[in-house]
Amino acid sequence: MIDGEHVVAVVPARGGSKGVPRKNVRKLGEKPLVAWPIDVAHATGSIDRTIVSTDDDEIATVAREYGSDVFERPDRLARDDSLVVETIRHTVDRLGDEGADADYVVMLEPTTPFRGPDDIERCLDLLTSPDRSLDSVATFTDADLNPHRTWRLEDERPEPFLPDGTPWQPRQALPDAYQLNGAVYAFAVEAVTEDGPSLLFGNAGAVVMPPERSLDIDTELDFAVAETLIEEGHV
Numbered sequence: 001m002i003d004g005e006h007v008v009a010v011v012p013a014r015g016g017s018k019g020v021p022r023k024n025v026r027k028l029g030e031k032p033l034v035a036w037p038i039d040v041a042h043a044t045g046s047i048d049r050t051i052v053s054t055d056d057d058e059i060a061t062v063a064r065e066y067g068s069d070v071f072e073r074p075d076r077l078a079r080d081d082s083l084v085v086e087t088i089r090h091t092v093d094r095l096g097d098e099g100a101d102a103d104y105v106v107m108l109e110p111t112t113p114f115r116g117p118d119d120i121e122r123c124l125d126l127l128t129s130p131d132r133s134l135d136s137v138a139t140f141t142d143a144d145l146n147p148h149r150t151w152r153l154e155d156e157r158p159e160p161f162l163p164d165g166t167p168w169q170p171r172q173a174l175p176d177a178y179q180l181n182g183a184v185y186a187f188a189v190e191a192v193t194e195d196g197p198s199l200l201f202g203n204a205g206a207v208v209m210p211p212e213r214s215l216d217i218d219t220e221l222d223f224a225v226a227e228t229l230i231e232e233g234h235v
Contacts (some may be wrong), residue, residue: 001048002046002103002104002124003128005103005104005128006086006101006104007046007047007048007049007105007124008047008048008049008050008051008077008100008104008105008106009037009041009044009047009049009050009051009072009105009106009107009108010051010053010087010088010091010093010106010107010108011034011037011038011041011050011051011052011053011063011068011108011109011110012053012054012073012084012087012088012107013034013052013053013054013056013063013110014054014055014059014073014082014108015054015055015056015059015078016079016080017077018080018121019143019219019220020217020218020219020220020222020223022058022135022225023110023217024054024056024059024110025056025058025059025062026224026229027224028113028151028217028230029052029156029227029230031066032057032062032065032152033110033113033217034052034062035066035137036110036113036114036164037064037109037110037113037222038050038052038063038067038068039066039110039119040115040116041068041106041108041110041119041120041160042067043116043117043142044106044120045084045117045121046120046121047106047120047171048101048126048141049069049073049100049102050067050068050069051068051070051091052053052069052071052093053070053071053073053079053087053090053234054070054072054073054157055072055073055074055075055078055176056069056076058216059079070072070200071090071091071094073087073090075091077078077090079112079233080129081200082108084107084146084195084196084199085193085196085197085199087191088105088107088192088199089192089194091105092105092189092192093205097188099212102189103179103188103189104124104127104128104188104189105186105187105189105192106120106123106124106183106184106185106186106189107164107185107186107199108183108184109182109183111182111216111217111218112181112182112183112214112215112216113147113215113226114183114212114213114214114215114226114235115135115139115184115209115213115227116213117184118186119139119183119184119209119213120184120186121142121175122207123137123138123139123184123185123186123207124137124186124213125132126205126207127186127188127205132205133201133203134203134204134205135187135191135201135202135203136185136187136188136191136200136201136202136203136204136205137179137184137185137186137190137204137205137206137207138180138184138185138186138199138200138204138205138206139180139182139184139205139206139208139209139214140178140179140207140208140209140212141178141179141181141182141208141210141214142176142177142178142179143177143178143179145159146174146175146177146180147162147165147177148160148162148165148166148169148175148177149165149167149169149174150162150165151167151168151227162212164173167192174219178206178208181209181214181216182186182208183213183214184207185200187200187201189199199211208235212229212234212235213235215229
């Protein structure tokens with residue numbers, strides 16, 4: 001709760017996964033992947049309630065074992081081409097139908113397991129700052145590849161992707177570039193739009209996280225890297 005306003009964490013976790021089958025119930029370290037965002041939500045003082053949105057019975061069982069509420073997700077929102085923002089809209093609508101108190105929503109995807117309570121609190125502090133008038137906040141990290149170093153190929157001829165791109169500059173001379181890391185999205189419930197693909201609503205803010213807490217698990221290699229980070233004590 002923040003100044004008397006309720007904060008709900010939503011963990012979207014569908015059963016289908018192409019890159020790593022059943023990854024949301026696969027163990028990372030000592031617990032299933034879906035348990036990581038549940039545990040960090042419980043460790044975040046501002047969060048009042050945690051909900052896992054899923055279409056999968058096994059994920060639902062694990063979520064309840066780790067102390068989360070579960071909202072059943074319709075099949076239409078669990079396809080490969082379904083947008084995660086549609087799940088957020090569905091969850092917000094259901095909370096409204098239940099008459100549940102929810103002023104702010106924090107979305108925590110299982111695939112970015114290493115975010116900490118401080119990362120979440122930083123997002124909420126920025127979102128609720130009276131000096132900012134923000135509607136949403138997301139976490140970012142340094143871009144894997146600076147856009148000035150990207151190329152396009154046309155008829156087997158390379159051209160800088162950016163018209164004013166300078167691929168040959170030293171890394172230190174390139175402008176800073178960031179990418180979404182998927183760790184935390186936070187927004188005011190009243191700012192959630194009825195359509196569109198974006199998870200950044202209205203006036204948006206950004207919180208930067210370090211690379212070691214920004215790993216996004218999408219492949220077997222990512223899982224191996226995550227296990228190594230745990231084993232070597234980097235997270």
